[in-house]
Amino acid sequence: MKKFTTMMTATAVLFSTTAVSAAECTNDTWNRVMSAGKIVVGVKADYKPWGFRNTDGDLVGMEIDMAQDVADTMGVELELISVQSSNRMQFLEQGKIDLMIATMSDRADRREIVGIVGPNYYTSGTNLLAPNALEFSEWEQVRGKPVCGKQGAFYNQIVEERYGAEILAFTGNAEAKQALRDKKCVGFVYDDSSIMADLASGDWDGFGMPMPTEDDNPWALAVPKAEETCVFGRFMSGMQYNWHKDGTLIEMENKWGIQPTKYLADQNERYTDWLAE
Amino acid sequence: MLDAIQEFFRQIAADHPTWNFIFFYEERQWGKVVSGLWMTIKLSVICVIFSLIIGIVGAAMQGARNRIVRGLVQGYIQFFRNTPPFVQLLFFYFALGAFTPTYSPDGWLEVPIISNVGWAVISLSFFAGAFNVEIFRAGVEAVPDSTQEASEALGFTRLQTFAYVVLPLALRVSIPALNNNLVNLVKTTTQAFVIAVPELLYQAITIWNDHPSAQNPMMLFLFVAYLALVGFLVLGMNKWERSMRIPGYGA
Numbered sequence: 001m002k003k004f005t006t007m008m009t010a011t012a013v014l015f016s017t018t019a020v021s022a023a024e025c026t027n028d029t030w031n032r033v034m035s036a037g038k039i040v041v042g043v044k045a046d047y048k049p050w051g052f053r054n055t056d057g058d059l060v061g062m063e064i065d066m067a068q069d070v071a072d073t074m075g076v077e078l079e080l081i082s083v084q085s086s087n088r089m090q091f092l093e094q095g096k097i098d099l100m101i102a103t104m105s106d107r108a109d110r111r112e113i114v115g116i117v118g119p120n121y122y123t124s125g126t127n128l129l130a131p132n133a134l135e136f137s138e139w140e141q142v143r144g145k146p147v148c149g150k151q152g153a154f155y156n157q158i159v160e161e162r163y164g165a166e167i168l169a170f171t172g173n174a175e176a177k178q179a180l181r182d183k184k185c186v187g188f189v190y191d192d193s194s195i196m197a198d199l200a201s202g203d204w205d206g207f208g209m210p211m212p213t214e215d216d217n218p219w220a221l222a223v224p225k226a227e228e229t230c231v232f233g234r235f236m237s238g239m240q241y242n243w244h245k246d247g248t249l250i251e252m253e254n255k256w257g258i259q260p261t262k263y264l265a266d267q268n269e270r271y272t273d274w275l276a277e
Numbered sequence: 278m279l280d281a282i283q284e285f286f287r288q289i290a291a292d293h294p295t296w297n298f299i300f301f302y303e304e305r306q307w308g309k310v311v312s313g314l315w316m317t318i319k320l321s322v323i324c325v326i327f328s329l330i331i332g333i334v335g336a337a338m339q340g341a342r343n344r345i346v347r348g349l350v351q352g353y354i355q356f357f358r359n360t361p362p363f364v365q366l367l368f369f370y371f372a373l374g375a376f377t378p379t380y381s382p383d384g385w386l387e388v389p390i391i392s393n394v395g396w397a398v399i400s401l402s403f404f405a406g407a408f409n410v411e412i413f414r415a416g417v418e419a420v421p422d423s424t425q426e427a428s429e430a431l432g433f434t435r436l437q438t439f440a441y442v443v444l445p446l447a448l449r450v451s452i453p454a455l456n457n458n459l460v461n462l463v464k465t466t467t468q469a470f471v472i473a474v475p476e477l478l479y480q481a482i483t484i485w486n487d488h489p490s491a492q493n494p495m496m497l498f499l500f501v502a503y504l505a506l507v508g509f510l511v512l513g514m515n516k517w518e519r520s521m522r523i524p525g526y527g528a
Binding site: 109133186 | 379384470
Protein backbone atom coordinates (compact mmCIF):
# COMPACT_ATOMS: atom_id res chain seq x y z
CA MET A 1 0.00 0.00 0.00
CA LYS A 2 2.78 2.38 0.93
CA LYS A 3 4.55 1.75 -2.31
CA PHE A 4 1.30 2.29 -4.20
CA THR A 5 0.74 5.54 -2.33
CA THR A 6 4.21 6.80 -3.15
CA MET A 7 3.78 5.88 -6.78
CA MET A 8 0.38 7.57 -7.08
CA THR A 9 1.64 10.69 -5.37
CA ALA A 10 4.61 10.81 -7.71
CA THR A 11 2.28 10.45 -10.68
CA ALA A 12 -0.05 13.13 -9.38
CA VAL A 13 2.83 15.54 -8.82
CA LEU A 14 4.13 14.76 -12.29
CA PHE A 15 0.79 15.53 -13.87
CA SER A 16 -0.12 18.58 -11.90
CA THR A 17 0.54 21.72 -13.85
CA THR A 18 -1.25 24.39 -11.91
CA ALA A 19 -0.79 23.00 -8.43
CA VAL A 20 1.91 25.45 -7.56
CA SER A 21 0.34 28.72 -6.54
CA ALA A 22 2.13 31.83 -7.60
CA ALA A 23 3.84 33.40 -4.65
CA GLU A 24 4.97 36.45 -6.52
CA CYS A 25 3.29 38.51 -9.15
CA THR A 26 4.75 38.15 -12.61
CA ASN A 27 1.74 39.84 -14.23
CA ASP A 28 2.22 37.74 -17.37
CA THR A 29 -1.30 38.14 -18.67
CA TRP A 30 -1.47 41.84 -17.97
CA ASN A 31 1.90 42.50 -19.62
CA ARG A 32 1.04 40.38 -22.63
CA VAL A 33 -2.27 42.21 -23.14
CA MET A 34 -0.62 45.60 -22.85
CA SER A 35 2.26 44.80 -25.18
CA ALA A 36 0.05 43.09 -27.76
CA GLY A 37 -2.51 45.89 -27.54
CA LYS A 38 -5.32 43.38 -27.51
CA ILE A 39 -7.37 41.67 -24.82
CA VAL A 40 -9.18 38.40 -25.49
CA VAL A 41 -12.39 38.07 -23.50
CA GLY A 42 -14.50 34.91 -23.26
CA VAL A 43 -18.23 35.62 -23.36
CA LYS A 44 -21.43 33.66 -23.90
CA ALA A 45 -23.02 33.40 -27.35
CA ASP A 46 -26.26 31.74 -26.31
CA TYR A 47 -27.35 33.66 -23.26
CA LYS A 48 -29.65 36.47 -24.23
CA PRO A 49 -29.34 39.31 -23.32
CA TRP A 50 -25.97 38.93 -21.55
CA GLY A 51 -24.09 37.46 -24.47
CA PHE A 52 -25.67 36.44 -27.78
CA ARG A 53 -25.35 36.87 -31.53
CA ASN A 54 -27.40 39.58 -33.21
CA THR A 55 -28.87 39.18 -36.68
CA ASP A 56 -25.53 40.12 -38.25
CA GLY A 57 -23.82 37.34 -36.33
CA ASP A 58 -21.90 39.70 -34.05
CA LEU A 59 -21.58 38.99 -30.36
CA VAL A 60 -23.54 41.57 -28.38
CA GLY A 61 -25.07 41.87 -24.93
CA MET A 62 -24.59 43.28 -21.48
CA GLU A 63 -21.41 41.36 -20.77
CA ILE A 64 -19.96 42.33 -24.15
CA ASP A 65 -20.55 45.97 -23.19
CA MET A 66 -18.67 45.31 -19.97
CA ALA A 67 -15.81 43.70 -21.88
CA GLN A 68 -15.70 46.69 -24.23
CA ASP A 69 -15.46 49.05 -21.28
CA VAL A 70 -12.56 47.00 -19.86
CA ALA A 71 -10.71 47.16 -23.20
CA ASP A 72 -11.37 50.90 -23.55
CA THR A 73 -10.12 51.59 -20.04
CA MET A 74 -6.94 49.61 -20.69
CA GLY A 75 -6.55 51.29 -24.06
CA VAL A 76 -6.37 48.03 -26.00
CA GLU A 77 -8.41 46.34 -28.69
CA LEU A 78 -11.14 43.86 -27.78
CA GLU A 79 -11.35 40.38 -29.19
CA LEU A 80 -14.34 38.25 -28.22
CA ILE A 81 -14.37 34.49 -28.07
CA SER A 82 -17.58 32.61 -27.35
CA VAL A 83 -17.32 30.12 -24.52
CA GLN A 84 -19.72 27.63 -22.98
CA SER A 85 -20.50 26.85 -19.39
CA SER A 86 -18.68 23.57 -19.65
CA ASN A 87 -15.42 24.95 -21.08
CA ARG A 88 -15.15 28.56 -19.90
CA MET A 89 -12.82 27.86 -16.97
CA GLN A 90 -10.58 25.63 -19.07
CA PHE A 91 -10.26 28.36 -21.72
CA LEU A 92 -9.04 30.73 -19.04
CA GLU A 93 -6.71 28.17 -17.47
CA GLN A 94 -5.12 27.41 -20.82
CA GLY A 95 -4.66 31.06 -21.71
CA LYS A 96 -7.01 30.94 -24.70
CA ILE A 97 -8.75 33.93 -23.12
CA ASP A 98 -7.35 36.62 -20.82
CA LEU A 99 -10.60 37.45 -19.06
CA MET A 100 -13.90 35.61 -18.66
CA ILE A 101 -17.22 37.40 -18.33
CA ALA A 102 -19.60 34.56 -19.03
CA THR A 103 -22.61 34.46 -16.68
CA MET A 104 -20.68 32.34 -14.23
CA SER A 105 -22.04 31.78 -10.74
CA ASP A 106 -19.53 32.44 -8.02
CA ARG A 107 -18.90 29.05 -6.33
CA ALA A 108 -16.25 28.03 -3.84
CA ASP A 109 -14.83 25.21 -5.97
CA ARG A 110 -14.61 27.50 -8.99
CA ARG A 111 -12.53 29.96 -7.00
CA GLU A 112 -9.90 27.26 -6.68
CA ILE A 113 -9.53 27.00 -10.45
CA VAL A 114 -9.83 30.57 -11.71
CA GLY A 115 -9.12 33.98 -10.21
CA ILE A 116 -12.49 35.33 -9.12
CA VAL A 117 -12.40 38.93 -7.90
CA GLY A 118 -15.16 40.95 -6.30
CA PRO A 119 -17.40 42.80 -5.99
CA ASN A 120 -19.81 40.52 -7.86
CA TYR A 121 -21.37 42.31 -10.80
CA TYR A 122 -24.73 40.53 -10.85
CA THR A 123 -26.78 37.88 -9.13
CA SER A 124 -29.47 35.45 -10.10
CA GLY A 125 -31.38 32.55 -8.68
CA THR A 126 -32.74 29.27 -9.92
CA ASN A 127 -36.22 28.96 -11.37
CA LEU A 128 -38.17 26.89 -13.82
CA LEU A 129 -39.53 27.76 -17.25
CA ALA A 130 -42.69 25.64 -17.27
CA PRO A 131 -46.03 25.50 -19.05
CA ASN A 132 -48.86 27.25 -17.23
CA ALA A 133 -51.02 24.22 -17.94
CA LEU A 134 -49.19 22.22 -15.27
CA GLU A 135 -50.09 24.77 -12.59
CA PHE A 136 -46.84 24.44 -10.70
CA SER A 137 -46.40 26.54 -7.60
CA GLU A 138 -43.74 24.80 -5.55
CA TRP A 139 -40.57 22.84 -6.28
CA GLU A 140 -41.81 19.67 -4.60
CA GLN A 141 -44.16 19.16 -7.57
CA VAL A 142 -41.31 18.19 -9.90
CA ARG A 143 -40.38 15.13 -7.82
CA GLY A 144 -39.89 12.12 -10.07
CA LYS A 145 -40.60 14.13 -13.24
CA PRO A 146 -38.23 14.82 -16.11
CA VAL A 147 -36.81 18.33 -16.02
CA CYS A 148 -34.64 19.70 -18.83
CA GLY A 149 -31.41 21.45 -17.98
CA LYS A 150 -28.15 22.52 -19.46
CA GLN A 151 -24.84 20.81 -18.89
CA GLY A 152 -22.62 22.98 -16.75
CA ALA A 153 -25.22 24.59 -14.50
CA PHE A 154 -24.53 23.99 -10.83
CA TYR A 155 -28.20 23.91 -9.86
CA ASN A 156 -28.97 20.78 -11.90
CA GLN A 157 -27.51 18.75 -9.07
CA ILE A 158 -29.35 20.78 -6.43
CA VAL A 159 -32.76 20.31 -8.06
CA GLU A 160 -32.00 16.62 -8.52
CA GLU A 161 -30.95 16.05 -4.94
CA ARG A 162 -33.31 18.38 -3.11
CA TYR A 163 -36.50 17.78 -5.09
CA GLY A 164 -35.89 14.43 -6.74
CA ALA A 165 -36.35 15.68 -10.31
CA GLU A 166 -34.91 13.62 -13.14
CA ILE A 167 -32.56 16.01 -14.89
CA LEU A 168 -32.13 15.66 -18.65
CA ALA A 169 -29.08 17.82 -19.24
CA PHE A 170 -28.39 18.89 -22.82
CA THR A 171 -25.24 20.45 -24.18
CA GLY A 172 -26.88 23.69 -25.24
CA ASN A 173 -29.78 25.94 -24.34
CA ALA A 174 -31.33 25.44 -27.77
CA GLU A 175 -31.58 21.65 -27.36
CA ALA A 176 -32.94 21.92 -23.82
CA LYS A 177 -35.58 24.44 -24.84
CA GLN A 178 -36.53 22.38 -27.90
CA ALA A 179 -36.99 19.35 -25.65
CA LEU A 180 -39.29 21.43 -23.44
CA ARG A 181 -41.32 22.56 -26.46
CA ASP A 182 -41.50 18.93 -27.59
CA LYS A 183 -42.96 18.17 -24.14
CA LYS A 184 -40.15 15.80 -23.26
CA CYS A 185 -39.86 17.42 -19.84
CA VAL A 186 -42.09 19.43 -17.52
CA GLY A 187 -39.80 22.43 -17.34
CA PHE A 188 -36.42 23.94 -18.04
CA VAL A 189 -34.38 24.73 -14.95
CA TYR A 190 -32.34 27.88 -15.44
CA ASP A 191 -31.42 31.33 -14.13
CA ASP A 192 -34.49 33.38 -13.22
CA SER A 193 -33.13 36.45 -15.00
CA SER A 194 -32.62 34.57 -18.25
CA ILE A 195 -36.06 32.96 -18.03
CA MET A 196 -37.57 36.41 -17.54
CA ALA A 197 -35.77 37.61 -20.65
CA ASP A 198 -37.12 34.62 -22.57
CA LEU A 199 -40.67 35.23 -21.39
CA ALA A 200 -40.37 38.91 -22.30
CA SER A 201 -39.28 37.99 -25.83
CA GLY A 202 -42.81 36.78 -26.56
CA ASP A 203 -41.72 33.39 -27.89
CA TRP A 204 -43.05 31.51 -24.91
CA ASP A 205 -46.81 32.00 -24.82
CA GLY A 206 -48.47 29.67 -22.38
CA PHE A 207 -45.30 29.35 -20.32
CA GLY A 208 -44.36 30.98 -17.06
CA MET A 209 -41.88 31.02 -14.22
CA PRO A 210 -43.98 29.51 -11.44
CA MET A 211 -41.51 28.50 -8.74
CA PRO A 212 -40.18 30.62 -5.89
CA THR A 213 -36.65 31.63 -6.93
CA GLU A 214 -34.05 29.65 -5.03
CA ASP A 215 -30.35 29.74 -4.30
CA ASP A 216 -29.74 33.35 -5.21
CA ASN A 217 -26.13 33.26 -6.29
CA PRO A 218 -23.86 36.15 -7.25
CA TRP A 219 -22.12 36.07 -10.64
CA ALA A 220 -18.42 36.53 -11.05
CA LEU A 221 -16.01 37.44 -13.79
CA ALA A 222 -12.62 35.79 -13.64
CA VAL A 223 -8.99 36.42 -14.48
CA PRO A 224 -6.33 33.68 -14.62
CA LYS A 225 -5.64 32.25 -11.17
CA ALA A 226 -2.10 33.64 -11.12
CA GLU A 227 -3.42 37.16 -11.71
CA GLU A 228 -5.98 37.06 -8.91
CA THR A 229 -4.07 39.13 -6.38
CA CYS A 230 -1.93 40.94 -8.94
CA VAL A 231 -2.40 43.91 -11.23
CA PHE A 232 -5.08 42.38 -13.49
CA GLY A 233 -7.17 41.03 -10.61
CA ARG A 234 -6.97 44.29 -8.69
CA PHE A 235 -7.82 46.24 -11.85
CA MET A 236 -10.94 44.14 -12.49
CA SER A 237 -12.04 44.67 -8.88
CA GLY A 238 -11.75 48.38 -9.51
CA MET A 239 -13.74 48.11 -12.74
CA GLN A 240 -16.56 46.34 -10.97
CA TYR A 241 -16.52 48.72 -8.04
CA ASN A 242 -16.87 51.67 -10.41
CA TRP A 243 -19.61 49.99 -12.46
CA HIS A 244 -21.59 49.64 -9.25
CA LYS A 245 -20.76 53.11 -7.95
CA ASP A 246 -21.61 55.16 -11.01
CA GLY A 247 -24.67 53.12 -11.96
CA THR A 248 -23.21 51.73 -15.20
CA LEU A 249 -24.55 48.25 -14.48
CA ILE A 250 -28.04 49.58 -13.80
CA GLU A 251 -27.91 51.50 -17.09
CA MET A 252 -26.82 48.38 -18.97
CA GLU A 253 -29.56 46.37 -17.30
CA ASN A 254 -32.00 48.96 -18.64
CA LYS A 255 -30.47 49.03 -22.10
CA TRP A 256 -30.72 45.26 -22.52
CA GLY A 257 -34.24 45.01 -21.14
CA ILE A 258 -33.35 43.00 -18.08
CA GLN A 259 -35.77 43.24 -15.19
CA PRO A 260 -34.18 45.57 -12.59
CA THR A 261 -32.64 43.55 -9.79
CA LYS A 262 -32.62 44.61 -6.17
CA TYR A 263 -29.01 43.48 -5.94
CA LEU A 264 -27.72 46.15 -8.34
CA ALA A 265 -29.77 48.89 -6.65
CA ASP A 266 -28.41 47.81 -3.25
CA GLN A 267 -24.81 47.74 -4.46
CA ASN A 268 -25.21 51.15 -6.10
CA GLU A 269 -26.45 52.48 -2.79
CA ARG A 270 -23.68 50.80 -0.87
CA TYR A 271 -20.84 52.25 -2.92
CA THR A 272 -22.24 55.76 -3.19
CA ASP A 273 -19.60 58.41 -2.77
CA TRP A 274 -20.26 60.01 0.63
CA LEU A 275 -19.30 63.42 -0.73
CA ALA A 276 -21.53 63.22 -3.78
CA GLU A 277 -24.28 65.81 -4.05
CA MET B 278 -8.49 -0.50 3.36
CA LEU B 279 -11.39 1.33 1.72
CA ASP B 280 -11.01 4.17 4.20
CA ALA B 281 -7.30 4.33 3.51
CA ILE B 282 -7.91 4.66 -0.23
CA GLN B 283 -10.54 7.34 0.29
CA GLU B 284 -8.25 9.19 2.68
CA PHE B 285 -5.42 8.94 0.14
CA PHE B 286 -7.49 10.55 -2.61
CA ARG B 287 -8.80 13.20 -0.21
CA GLN B 288 -5.20 14.07 0.53
CA ILE B 289 -4.30 14.31 -3.17
CA ALA B 290 -7.24 16.67 -3.67
CA ALA B 291 -6.05 18.81 -0.79
CA ASP B 292 -2.48 18.93 -2.09
CA HIS B 293 -3.27 19.34 -5.78
CA PRO B 294 -6.39 21.40 -6.48
CA THR B 295 -6.75 20.19 -10.06
CA TRP B 296 -6.46 16.47 -9.21
CA ASN B 297 -9.57 15.93 -7.14
CA PHE B 298 -10.53 12.27 -7.56
CA ILE B 299 -13.86 13.08 -5.94
CA PHE B 300 -15.58 9.96 -7.30
CA PHE B 301 -13.26 7.76 -5.28
CA TYR B 302 -14.32 9.16 -1.94
CA GLU B 303 -17.78 10.68 -2.37
CA GLU B 304 -20.52 8.11 -2.62
CA ARG B 305 -22.88 10.22 -4.72
CA GLN B 306 -20.27 10.86 -7.41
CA TRP B 307 -19.23 7.21 -7.37
CA GLY B 308 -22.88 6.31 -7.90
CA LYS B 309 -22.91 8.49 -11.03
CA VAL B 310 -19.78 6.83 -12.37
CA VAL B 311 -21.22 3.37 -11.80
CA SER B 312 -24.58 4.18 -13.37
CA GLY B 313 -22.83 5.80 -16.34
CA LEU B 314 -20.57 2.81 -16.80
CA TRP B 315 -23.53 0.46 -16.63
CA MET B 316 -25.44 2.49 -19.23
CA THR B 317 -22.40 2.49 -21.53
CA ILE B 318 -22.05 -1.28 -21.18
CA LYS B 319 -25.74 -1.86 -21.90
CA LEU B 320 -25.67 0.53 -24.85
CA SER B 321 -22.53 -1.11 -26.26
CA VAL B 322 -23.75 -4.69 -25.91
CA ILE B 323 -27.18 -3.99 -27.39
CA CYS B 324 -25.78 -1.94 -30.27
CA VAL B 325 -23.13 -4.55 -31.06
CA ILE B 326 -25.79 -7.27 -31.24
CA PHE B 327 -28.21 -5.22 -33.36
CA SER B 328 -25.47 -3.96 -35.68
CA LEU B 329 -24.34 -7.57 -36.28
CA ILE B 330 -27.89 -8.63 -37.12
CA ILE B 331 -28.27 -5.63 -39.44
CA GLY B 332 -24.93 -6.45 -41.05
CA ILE B 333 -25.81 -10.08 -41.73
CA VAL B 334 -29.32 -9.36 -42.98
CA GLY B 335 -28.01 -6.49 -45.09
CA ALA B 336 -25.29 -8.62 -46.66
CA ALA B 337 -27.86 -11.32 -47.46
CA MET B 338 -30.15 -8.72 -49.03
CA GLN B 339 -27.30 -7.37 -51.13
CA GLY B 340 -27.15 -10.74 -52.82
CA ALA B 341 -30.87 -10.66 -53.58
CA ARG B 342 -32.13 -11.04 -57.16
CA ASN B 343 -34.58 -8.14 -56.74
CA ARG B 344 -33.03 -4.83 -57.85
CA ILE B 345 -35.24 -2.77 -55.53
CA VAL B 346 -34.05 -4.73 -52.48
CA ARG B 347 -30.42 -4.25 -53.52
CA GLY B 348 -31.06 -0.54 -54.10
CA LEU B 349 -32.64 -0.14 -50.67
CA VAL B 350 -29.65 -1.71 -48.96
CA GLN B 351 -27.31 0.49 -50.97
CA GLY B 352 -29.27 3.61 -50.07
CA TYR B 353 -29.24 2.65 -46.40
CA ILE B 354 -25.49 2.12 -46.44
CA GLN B 355 -24.78 5.40 -48.21
CA PHE B 356 -26.95 7.37 -45.81
CA PHE B 357 -25.74 5.93 -42.54
CA ARG B 358 -22.11 5.48 -43.49
CA ASN B 359 -21.65 8.92 -45.00
CA THR B 360 -23.32 11.14 -42.39
CA PRO B 361 -21.93 11.96 -38.95
CA PRO B 362 -23.40 9.83 -36.12
CA PHE B 363 -23.62 12.99 -34.04
CA VAL B 364 -26.06 14.54 -36.52
CA GLN B 365 -27.93 11.24 -36.88
CA LEU B 366 -28.55 11.15 -33.13
CA LEU B 367 -29.81 14.73 -33.04
CA PHE B 368 -31.99 14.20 -36.10
CA PHE B 369 -33.48 10.96 -34.87
CA TYR B 370 -34.22 12.22 -31.39
CA PHE B 371 -35.54 15.68 -32.21
CA ALA B 372 -36.89 15.43 -35.77
CA LEU B 373 -38.12 11.85 -36.02
CA GLY B 374 -38.92 11.76 -32.31
CA ALA B 375 -41.67 14.30 -32.98
CA PHE B 376 -43.54 11.77 -35.14
CA THR B 377 -43.51 8.83 -32.76
CA PRO B 378 -46.59 8.05 -30.70
CA THR B 379 -46.55 9.42 -27.18
CA TYR B 380 -48.40 8.83 -23.96
CA SER B 381 -49.11 11.41 -21.30
CA PRO B 382 -48.85 10.64 -17.59
CA ASP B 383 -50.03 14.06 -16.41
CA GLY B 384 -52.02 15.61 -19.25
CA TRP B 385 -49.17 17.83 -20.52
CA LEU B 386 -46.02 15.78 -20.77
CA GLU B 387 -45.77 13.77 -23.98
CA VAL B 388 -43.48 10.90 -23.23
CA PRO B 389 -42.44 9.34 -26.53
CA ILE B 390 -42.65 5.57 -26.76
CA ILE B 391 -39.05 5.60 -27.92
CA SER B 392 -36.92 7.23 -25.25
CA ASN B 393 -33.59 8.96 -25.84
CA VAL B 394 -31.86 5.70 -24.96
CA GLY B 395 -34.07 3.96 -27.51
CA TRP B 396 -33.09 6.44 -30.22
CA ALA B 397 -29.44 6.07 -29.31
CA VAL B 398 -29.72 2.29 -29.74
CA ILE B 399 -31.50 2.67 -33.08
CA SER B 400 -29.20 5.33 -34.44
CA LEU B 401 -25.92 3.77 -33.34
CA SER B 402 -26.96 0.28 -34.40
CA PHE B 403 -27.86 1.46 -37.88
CA PHE B 404 -24.68 3.51 -38.07
CA ALA B 405 -22.41 0.60 -37.20
CA GLY B 406 -24.68 -1.79 -39.10
CA ALA B 407 -24.02 0.08 -42.35
CA PHE B 408 -20.31 -0.62 -41.99
CA ASN B 409 -21.01 -4.21 -40.98
CA VAL B 410 -22.97 -4.81 -44.19
CA GLU B 411 -19.96 -3.76 -46.22
CA ILE B 412 -17.64 -5.83 -44.04
CA PHE B 413 -19.78 -8.93 -44.47
CA ARG B 414 -20.10 -8.24 -48.21
CA ALA B 415 -16.34 -8.29 -48.49
CA GLY B 416 -16.39 -11.59 -46.62
CA VAL B 417 -19.11 -13.00 -48.87
CA GLU B 418 -17.20 -12.00 -51.97
CA ALA B 419 -14.14 -13.79 -50.65
CA VAL B 420 -16.02 -17.09 -50.72
CA PRO B 421 -15.08 -18.78 -54.01
CA ASP B 422 -17.85 -19.11 -56.60
CA SER B 423 -16.94 -22.74 -56.98
CA THR B 424 -17.91 -23.38 -53.35
CA GLN B 425 -21.32 -21.83 -53.94
CA GLU B 426 -21.75 -23.76 -57.14
CA ALA B 427 -20.89 -26.94 -55.28
CA SER B 428 -23.59 -26.28 -52.69
CA GLU B 429 -26.07 -25.54 -55.45
CA ALA B 430 -25.13 -28.81 -57.09
CA LEU B 431 -25.97 -30.52 -53.81
CA GLY B 432 -29.48 -29.06 -54.05
CA PHE B 433 -29.18 -26.22 -51.50
CA THR B 434 -31.58 -23.31 -51.94
CA ARG B 435 -30.22 -19.75 -52.12
CA LEU B 436 -31.03 -19.14 -48.46
CA GLN B 437 -29.52 -22.45 -47.38
CA THR B 438 -26.38 -21.73 -49.36
CA PHE B 439 -26.07 -18.35 -47.62
CA ALA B 440 -26.82 -19.67 -44.14
CA TYR B 441 -24.85 -22.93 -44.17
CA VAL B 442 -22.02 -22.34 -46.63
CA VAL B 443 -21.35 -18.70 -47.48
CA LEU B 444 -21.99 -17.04 -44.09
CA PRO B 445 -19.85 -19.39 -41.96
CA LEU B 446 -16.92 -18.91 -44.32
CA ALA B 447 -17.54 -15.18 -44.82
CA LEU B 448 -17.71 -14.63 -41.08
CA ARG B 449 -14.21 -15.96 -40.63
CA VAL B 450 -12.83 -13.61 -43.26
CA SER B 451 -14.78 -10.69 -41.80
CA ILE B 452 -13.74 -10.94 -38.17
CA PRO B 453 -10.65 -8.67 -38.26
CA ALA B 454 -12.52 -5.85 -40.01
CA LEU B 455 -15.53 -6.46 -37.79
CA ASN B 456 -13.29 -6.16 -34.79
CA ASN B 457 -12.28 -2.65 -35.82
CA ASN B 458 -15.82 -1.53 -36.45
CA LEU B 459 -17.17 -2.84 -33.16
CA VAL B 460 -14.36 -1.13 -31.27
CA ASN B 461 -15.38 2.06 -33.00
CA LEU B 462 -19.00 1.46 -32.09
CA VAL B 463 -18.20 1.17 -28.39
CA LYS B 464 -16.35 4.47 -28.55
CA THR B 465 -19.13 6.12 -30.57
CA THR B 466 -21.63 5.43 -27.76
CA THR B 467 -20.14 8.52 -26.08
CA GLN B 468 -21.88 10.64 -28.71
CA ALA B 469 -25.26 9.66 -27.26
CA PHE B 470 -24.29 12.40 -24.83
CA VAL B 471 -25.88 14.99 -27.16
CA ILE B 472 -29.36 13.60 -26.60
CA ALA B 473 -28.79 13.43 -22.85
CA VAL B 474 -28.37 9.66 -22.61
CA PRO B 475 -26.82 9.24 -19.17
CA GLU B 476 -23.86 7.13 -20.28
CA LEU B 477 -20.33 7.37 -18.94
CA LEU B 478 -19.28 10.59 -20.71
CA TYR B 479 -22.52 12.34 -19.69
CA GLN B 480 -22.01 11.42 -16.06
CA ALA B 481 -18.33 12.34 -16.20
CA ILE B 482 -19.11 15.78 -17.58
CA THR B 483 -21.87 16.24 -15.02
CA ILE B 484 -19.36 15.46 -12.28
CA TRP B 485 -16.75 17.85 -13.56
CA ASN B 486 -19.30 20.59 -14.12
CA ASP B 487 -20.34 20.31 -10.50
CA HIS B 488 -16.75 19.94 -9.34
CA PRO B 489 -14.35 21.63 -11.77
CA SER B 490 -11.41 20.35 -9.77
CA ALA B 491 -12.35 16.80 -10.80
CA GLN B 492 -11.97 17.32 -14.55
CA ASN B 493 -8.46 15.97 -15.04
CA PRO B 494 -8.99 12.86 -12.90
CA MET B 495 -12.34 12.25 -14.56
CA MET B 496 -10.81 12.37 -18.04
CA LEU B 497 -8.08 10.02 -16.91
CA PHE B 498 -10.76 7.70 -15.61
CA LEU B 499 -12.58 7.86 -18.95
CA PHE B 500 -9.45 6.71 -20.75
CA VAL B 501 -8.96 3.83 -18.37
CA ALA B 502 -12.63 2.85 -18.53
CA TYR B 503 -12.72 2.76 -22.35
CA LEU B 504 -9.39 0.95 -22.52
CA ALA B 505 -10.89 -1.69 -20.25
CA LEU B 506 -14.22 -1.90 -22.10
CA VAL B 507 -12.63 -2.12 -25.53
CA GLY B 508 -10.01 -4.48 -24.12
CA PHE B 509 -12.71 -6.93 -23.05
CA LEU B 510 -14.38 -6.69 -26.43
CA VAL B 511 -11.16 -7.29 -28.35
CA LEU B 512 -10.24 -10.18 -26.06
CA GLY B 513 -13.61 -11.79 -26.71
CA MET B 514 -13.36 -11.21 -30.46
CA ASN B 515 -9.87 -12.71 -30.61
CA LYS B 516 -11.02 -15.73 -28.70
CA TRP B 517 -13.94 -16.13 -31.06
CA GLU B 518 -11.64 -15.76 -34.07
CA ARG B 519 -9.34 -18.49 -32.76
CA SER B 520 -12.19 -20.84 -31.96
CA MET B 521 -13.59 -20.42 -35.48
CA ARG B 522 -10.31 -21.01 -37.21
CA ILE B 523 -10.33 -23.70 -39.87
CA PRO B 524 -6.87 -25.16 -40.34
CA GLY B 525 -5.72 -24.49 -43.88
CA TYR B 526 -8.48 -21.99 -44.67
CA GLY B 527 -7.50 -18.40 -45.27
CA ALA B 528 -4.03 -17.18 -44.64
